[in-house]
Amino acid sequence: MRSAPDLSSDQDINQFLVILKAQNLPGTLPPELVKLPYLEQIDLTRNYLSGTIPQQWGSFTRLLNISLLGNRLTGSIPVELGNISTLKSLVLEFNMLSGSLPKELGNLINIERLLLTSNSFTGEVPEKFAELMTMKEFRIGDNNFSGKIPDFIKNWTKLERLAIQASGLNGPIPSQISVLENLIDLRISDLRGPEAKFPPIHNMTKMNNLILRSCNITGQLPNLEKMTNLETLYLTGNLLSGLVPGWILLKKHISIDLSYNNFSNRSLVCKSQDVNLFSASSKGSDTGDISCLRSSCPEIVDFLRINCGGPEVTINGNTYDDDTTEPVGASKFFKRRNWAYSSTGNFIDDGQTTDKYILENSSKLSMANPELYMNARLSPLSLTYYAFCLGTGTYKINLHFAEIKFTNDTTYSSLGRRVFDIYIQGELVEEDFNIADEAGGVGKELIKHYPAVVNNNTLEIRFYWAGKGTTSIPDRGVYGPLISAISVHPDSTNGSGVSVRVVVGIVAVGAFVLFLVLGILWWKGCLGQKSRMGQDLKGLDLQTGKFTLRQIRVATNNFDVSNKVGEGGFGSVYKGLLSDGTAIAVKQLSSKSKQGNREFLNEIGMISALQHPHLVKLYGCCIEGNQLLLVYEYMENNSLARALFGVEECQLKLDWTTRYKICVGIARGLTYLHEESRLKIVHRDIKATNVLLDKYLNPKISDFGLAKLDEEDNTHISTRIAGTYGYMAPEYAxxxxxxxxxxxxxxxxxxxxxxxxxxxxxxxxxxxxxNLLDWAHLLKEEGNLIKLVDPMLGSDYSKEEAMVMIHVALLCTNVSSAARPTMSSIVSMLEGNIIVPDLVSDMSLLRDEMKAKELRKYYQSNEEINMSESTRRTMSMDGPWTATSSSAADLYPINPDSGLLENRF
Known part of the structure; x- marks a missing residue:
């Protein structure tokens, strides 16, 4: 692998430039470059460099340009850079820099370009910057600045390009901007703060691109006809009112977007190719979104499935409509029988004469149904899907995502960040949504579930780019919302066509029966516990659906015994199939279960708020009568325990690559619980029986009944200790x-x-x-840790990876909790990004020679037995399946004497 070159040695005095663009160079920036006194340019754009910007670079005396765009640089901008008086261009975009902008940069009296987009800078723009009179281009979008847009930009009379998109700054746009008559590109978006009139910019006759999105601009649109060079005019997402001027509708060969405003025109031509007027009228207008997208409803339906950007495809018996049309122009509409979409904006910086709004996969896909993720629809600004023939009722929306543009490697192509917002029925449901972060990497499936109420037969799903994330990695013009597929189906049965008389009769009879039943239950004293359960359930901030008992009965064929896949002390687990073809596992809590209401509610509350590829998905729950049911995704290969050391006919022949993948997957799931989730959670019962395996043997952590929030100030458990012998940390047990x-x-x-x-x-x-852990320590002291490796693998495994895994395991099981690493560090160790620290030896076993001798005898005899059975082991992919969060040892006995293994405190 190439790294940043060593340029500290003496060079030819005529060496003026260091240009190494798009070389994927790792390493750090060399401070020794200052030994090249005649250096004029440093261009390390689009590499994989990390670390900080050397403060020594402030000693350059002839440097004209520094470009570090698209790397992994951290830290703050050194104040010393303000000493490079010759500097004309400083480009630090698309890194991970932070802190406030040093006021010393105001000393750069010759600076012409200062580009700082997509970092994490904070604070206000320093007043000292008012002295940068030579400024021609200033970009600070996608940061966390505070305060208002500074008035002193009026001093930058030579300014040609200004970009303040999603910068964190407040509005309004200062009126003094009117003096900047040399502006040819002005982009301001997503301002917070008060409403304001349209800024006085009509005299900027050189303007090519004018973008003022979501800036709280009110009033009428002024006459901008003097801007004869205008190519792009985006004013979407404001509060503009009055009539759309006639000159706008007559403009040709200009991309104009006035969508999402409050214009009062009642006869807008919403499908003009050059002018986007989608949702541009006030709500009181009769030319709303629906009139732009459909003329009538041929029939009322209760489902919607779209393979966004891809061809028609059938998954589990469900057909997803094709969505492969690529309209052109600023106003992009497409209509099908029961749905349509509107896309706004253009990729104006990609250098292409024709934009593409369908993205094709460029990464390795790791998912169950790759057909849905080979293509995706994307938009440079706003993408809205409409279903306009849905029956009245409550629906479940499934949005399918996979990041298929960026890479998962150590190149600059992996450094892209796609960030956007999601609205459903006009309500913000996801802000700063990042597909790769949520899915745990690129090329991975992510399905987000949302409820929605449909009252007027119309469902609106909108994806909006609010100016955040990278826009030029791996290439220019790579940004904006992306969606792979959409599926919508009812949460419950929707009624239609029933007369009022029938409804009244049903309600009356139903009310009588309800009162009768409640009276009997009250008389028998049966209402208290159920009432408390209902109250507790309502108190939970559930992120999942609620199923009716009828839905569960239909899915499991009335809990048919042939669908039972397990049974234990908690009750039974059934396989089921929902009406949309989704396979589920239903955990039915018995009234005699040792897992009581507390664990039931805890499991719902904890896992409903969690979404990660390595956590089992909870689809919802059902509490009706005496039924307590949890509905989970269906896991085809049961538990890790059964795969490794279950009864012989149920074991899977896991090769080394699969085992290593499982180990890393569990570590990533725990990293999410401990460090990345909004709720910091301690699982309390991690063991092989609580790790489930899907169809592709990907691991998913289950059983959150004992999980607790990680409260740093409350680490002592004053009630019962819960967990499983052999897996509990000593300080907890x-x-x-x-x-x-x-x-x-x-x-x-x-x-x-x-x-x-x-x-x-x-x-x-x-x-x-x-204890296996004792055996490992004994083998370590004997210098023979490799003997731990499963003899069933033979020689078909990586010795290096095996030793890493064993050393990590021993590090994790240190008696001192403080000496154990964090889960994120463990992931880095397993992936080879950091070195595993040395282990502290445990000499207690060697001092107990009798126990050490018995350990050797026991494990050596077991090894001989296992080797004799190895030829009889075959891979079983068709055994009983389950996807319950309950311990799989309750479902499938591991061996006749597994009681001790499952004994809980």
Whole structure:
């Protein structure tokens, strides 16, 4: 791999330039470049450089240009850069820089270009910048600045390009901007603050691109006909009112977007190719969104499926409509029988004469139904899908995403950030949504679920780019919302065509029956507990759906015994199939279950707020009568425990690559719980039985019934200690001291099980059980850790990866919780990004020679038995399936003496 070159040695005195663009160079910026006194340009655009900007660079005396666009640089801008009086261009866009802008940059008296977009800068723009009289281009979008747009920009009379999109600054746009008559490109968007009139810019006759989006601009649109060079005019998302001027509608060969305003025209031509007037009228106008998209409803339907940007495809018996048309112009509409879309904006910086609004996959896809993710529809600004023939009722919306443009490697193509907002029925449901972050990487499936109420047969789903994220990685013009597929189906049965008389009769009879039943239940004293359960459930901020008992009965064929895939102390688990073809697993809590109402509600509350590829998905719950039901996604390959050391006919022959993938996946899931989720959660019961495997053997953490919020100031458990023997961290088991490091300990135990193919705890009747962790420590002291590797693998595994996994496991199971690493560090160790620290030896086993001898005898004899059985093991992909968060050991006995393994405090 190439790295930043060593330029510290003496060079030819005529060396003026260092230009290494798009080379994917890793490493850091060399301070020693200052030893080249005649250097005039440093251009390291689009590489993979990290670290900080060297303060030593402030010693340059002839430098004209610094361009570090598209790297991984962190830290703040060194104040010393303000000493480079010769500097004309400073480009730091698309990095991870932070802090406030140093006022010393105001000393750059020759600066012409200062580009700082897409970092994390804070604070106000320094007043000292008013002295930058030579400024020609200034870009500060996608940052976290505060304060107002500074009035002193009026001093920059030579300014040609100004971009302040999603910068964090407040409006209004200062009126003094009118003196900047040399402006040819003005882009301001997503301003916070008060409403304001249209800025006085009519005299900017050189203007090519004028973009004032979502700036709280009110009043009428002024006459801009003097801007004869205008090519782009975007005023979308404001509060403009009055009539749309006639000169706008007559403009040709100019891309004009006036969508989402309050114009009063009642006869707008909403499908003009050059003028986008979608949703441009006030709500009282009779030319609304629907009139722009459809003429009538041929029939009322209760579902919608679109393969956005792709051809027609059938998944699990459900057909997704094709969506492959690429309209042109600023006003982009497309209409089908029951749905349509509107797309606004153009990719004006991509250098292409014709924009493409369908993205084709350029990454490796890791998902169950790749057909839905091979293509995606994207938009440079706003993309709105409409379903306009839906029956009245409540619907569940599934939005399918996968980031298919960026890469998952160590090149600059992996540094892109796509950020946008999502609205459903006009309500913001996701702000600063990042597909890759939510999915855990690029090329990975992400399905977001939302409820929606339809009252006028119309459903609106809008994706909006608010100016955030990168716009030039890997190429210019790569940004904006992206959607792979949409599916909509009813949450419950919608009624239609029933007469009022019938409805009144049904209500009357129903009310009588309801009162009768409630009276009987009250008389029998049965209402208290159910009432409390209902109140508790309402108190939860559920992010999932609620199923009716009727839906569950239909899905499971009335809980038919042939659909039962497991049974334990909590109750039963059934396989089911929803009306939309989704396979589910239904966990039915028994009234005699040891998992009581507290765990039931805890599991719903915890997992409903979590969405991650390595966490089992909770679709919803049902509480009716005496039924307590949880509905989960269906996992085809049961639990990791069953795959590794279940009954012989249920074991899977997991190769090394799969085992390593499973280990990394569990680590990523825990990293999300501990560090990335909005709720910081300690699982408390990580073990192989609570790791489920999907069709592709991807791991998903389950069983959140014992999970707790990670409260740094409240680490002592004053009630019961809950967990599983052999997996519980010692400080938690003995003292009730609970932090996320308890999960780290459990992960270490599970990692040893994965690498060895053995259960951690081995039950020996009437004798002290042996522990896999003890065996690992003994082998470490003997210098023979590789002996832990499952003999079933033979020689078909990576010794280097195996040793990394074992060392990480031992590091995780350190007796001292403080010495255990964080889960994010563990992921980095497993992926080879950081070195695994040295281990502290545990000499207690060697001092107990008798126990050490028994350990050797036990595991060596087991190894011989396992080797003799290896030829009989075959991969079983068609055994019983389950997707329950309950412990899989309750569903499938691991061995006749598994009681100790599953014994809980």
């Amino acid at each position: 003995m003292r009730g001291y609970l932090t996320d490091k308890a999960d780290v300990y459990s992960f270490g135990v599970v990692s040893l099980e994965i690498v060895s193919g053995r259960s951690n705890t081995s039950h020996r009747p009437k004798e002290e059980p042996f």
